Amino acid sequence: MPVVAGEIPPGYIGLMRRLSLAGLFATLGLLLPLGFHAVGLGKAFLPMHIPVLLTGIYLGWRWGVTVGVVVPLLSGALTGMPSFAPPVALMMMVELPLYGASVAVLYRSLRTGAFLAVAGAAFAGRLTYGATGYLLFPLFGWPAIGFLYPVTAGLVSGLPGILVQLTVVPLLVSRFTPEGYRQAYST
Secondary structure, three states, rough: OOOOOOOOOHHHHHHHHHHHHHHHHHHHHHHHHHHHHHHHHHHHHOOOOHHHHHHHHOOOOHHHHHHHHHHHHHHHHHHHHOOOOHHHHHHHHHHHHHHHHHHHHHHHOOOOOOOHHHHHHHHHHHHHHHHHHHHHHHHHHOOOOOOOHHHHHHHHHHHHHHHHHHHHHHHHHOOOOHHHHHHHHHO
8 A cells, every 4th residue: 555645654653652662661771770870779679671571561572672682782881881891781682682572472472460471581581691691701701600690699689679570560560551552552
């Protein structure tokens, strides 16, 4: 169907709405860590993860992966957090897209509910973070970390953040249903 000048093509409005919401989540992914790091709580509370989880739930796995890659890259380049040496930003560029994709698959496709979707995504993400560190640290000349590090010390140090994720994300999802957003963002 040809597009007439001045006419909005079908699907364009939905795409612009999704792009706007992804931009909002990406902005939150940049600003939340700044606030948490300003008071020394960034590493424990994992503030960058929450907007990526919300992106996966509200917009699906493709947008979750996109925001998950872009946010640590931009944050590292603009603020130095996460750092590129040691390659924490690169590790998070693998971990966060997995968060976004896995929460979307668990919540939207398998219909596990927000709490189980976030728990599954957090577990898969922390395992991936450890595996990535295990592989990347020696390549950058840093001491290797154990493959299961995030399941032990990494999980313990990130436990406050995971508890916040398990509380805040399901609460937001229950207050602002993704199903309503899916209908509004599909036109």
